[in-house]
Amino acid sequence: MRITDEQRRHRLVVRHRVGASPGDTPPTVEDVVRGVLVLHATDPATVYLSALARSAALTLEDVRAAMYERRTLVRVLAMRRTLFVADRDDVPIIHSGASLGVARTLRTRLLKQLVTLPTDPPVPDPDAWLAEVEKGVDAALRDAGTATGAQLGEAVPGLRTAILPTTDKAWDVRRTVTSPTLALLSAEGRMVRTEPRGSWTSRHHTWAPIEAWFPGGIPEIAEPEARTRLAERWLDAFGPATADDLQWWTGWNKSQTRAALAGLDLVDVTLDDGPGLALAGTEIPPAPEPGAALLPALDPTPMGWKHRSWYLGEHRERLFDRMGNIGPTVWWDGRIVGGWAVRPDGEVVHRLLEDVGSAARTAIEHQAERLHARLGGATISASFPTPLEKELRA
Template sequence: MATIRPKISDRQRRAMLVHRHLLAPSARATSVEQVADALVALHATEPATVFLSVAARMTGATPQAVEQALYEDQSLVRMLCMRRTVFVVPKALASVVEASTARTVAARERGALAKVLADQLGHDAAWLQAVERDLITALADLGEADATQIADAVPQLKERITFSPGKPYETRARISNKVLTVMAAEGRIRRGRPQGTWASAKFRWTLAEPHAQVPADHARIVLATCYLTAFGPVTLDDIKWWTGWNLTHTLNALAGTGAVEVDLGHATGYVLPDDPVLGPPDRADSGPAVSLLPSLDPTAMGWRDRDWYLDPAHVPELFDRNGNICPTLWCDGRIIGGWGQHEDGRIVTHLLTTETDRRVRTAIAAEAARLTEFLGEVRIRPRLRTPLVRRLSG
């Protein structure tokens, strides 16, 4: 007799999202590390995203608390990993992320750099290795330095290569940033404090401690288990997209988690056998769960299939051509609009739906005030120029 798969509705998934991703006031974390643990990895392509993702989910959050975790305690580790994207992950998970995804990304980055150096400058692998040894020595002496200071100490890094040759956006730049990217991807160096405010993208670099070695197959199972815990139920396509794995690695990792199938209505989903979503529904919060999430927030970018929390008609307003999402406004596990910050510091919001009542609007105003206090004198300028971002910035 065929096994009947439990059915999980979109409403159940949104209720799960609100609590697991700490978007309800009653579910908020009390530490930066709790936020990172709940979401597995925080997007860090835009430096401000890490801080704002924490601010939305933590009681009493301050920029100083996030800086403490990143640069003093080093309880969070910045890595180039899933989908060749920069993330911040809990230190305890760094070796798993390195073995399951970052190692492959780093190998591709090194191969691409070696080809460019050979094709454009005639340098071989031995030349690059010598430059990297000099870079490590320079950083050991300097302690912490930006790319310009490192290039002053290692003049070979000032050589230039052409990016996107023959394209309208062709540029020439020093090889320093490419070399630093490869070495960071390999976990040999790491980004330290930025120059300027916590929202600045001009980082200093320092030496990194090596990660413990973990077998890749085992690491993929552990990472898939973490993802299912935080984001389940998910589809096979969700797992493959979020991790950046090929289909074989995705299937093997999923099998290793012991996940069970559920019916999502439009697709087959997977959850861990002890997932609370399979049990009786939790009592709903009394008030609306409203959040202002930043560009590339891990919740907004956590699934390939987003129709259960995002009206497809709103995609053109919120996403750029590369599939990256701008700052979003959430209510009860659903995207209902977006937000931006004016030069005078005011938080402005734009609703994409008319289905909001007074309680929701009051909660939106309260969250905007909370975010304003967190930002202080810092101004956020998202690099993503979606139609909604342009409208709000105007």
């Protein structure tokens, strides 16, 4: 079966709600997240902006309530050692299919650093030291209910152990093990990032025991089964695509990717740029009405595939940083056509990178005005600024 780039964009618009016409029932925050599988959460603001971009009816408070009151959405450290927000029902397959592999990598790295690098105070037995710190963090968090990293450091002195510099490089500085240790414990499913101190754009999250979200802990699933189920969820949201896209998105190796796909009912498809695959029964919707959307930096849609030419065109150099992180993007009819930014005074500005016609320009300007009103003067800046975003913010 042949599937053109245009047909893939049609499915992207409808499945990901990127400029799609609203249906009879406005989607909930949970509907939005399930449609794209996960929201990127490296920048806390991305979670809110990704949800708002897909429903004119949602508010900042709706997103906050889903995460911290209903607790139907959960922050997880998972694919490619990246922070995401996932629907609660998808957390078990994400945890077993991706987070546990990340946790093993983080544990090995931390123990290796403690063995090979100087520390203050010295750590003669890293394994015993880490086991003691883990028990201390578990106990401190149960007693406190929620705590910041700094508060846990006060309660568990071992977290303040510092790794010392060994060179005169500017990046090689004294650093405590607090952040990598807490990241490890979260990837292992022992604790979860909860509501930050400060505004909705704050990066200063607090921590809570995992039992606050999952009373019996995250349900266990065998890792091979979880990877197959995660591949199925990804193909449902992002297919038709390639095995290469799936491997990049998950961070799996080739063997894990092949094994995960082997457990699915798939059909081979021919894409405009080569062979691909899709779940059996995948439908390509008819062409939707063209629509505009302003997606934030690191939004899950532009970050969903390794091969992006079918919706990105020639705009990579202006919209990505050197590490492969995408900035805020302007979309029209399922394609990226420009970028946007929020200036320090709160103004939402955008720039088109190609001629899209007067109707598209009007629709895009309307989206920028609506976003400005919904932000209420809040300023947004990405952790990984891109060339066009830097120009627009100046």
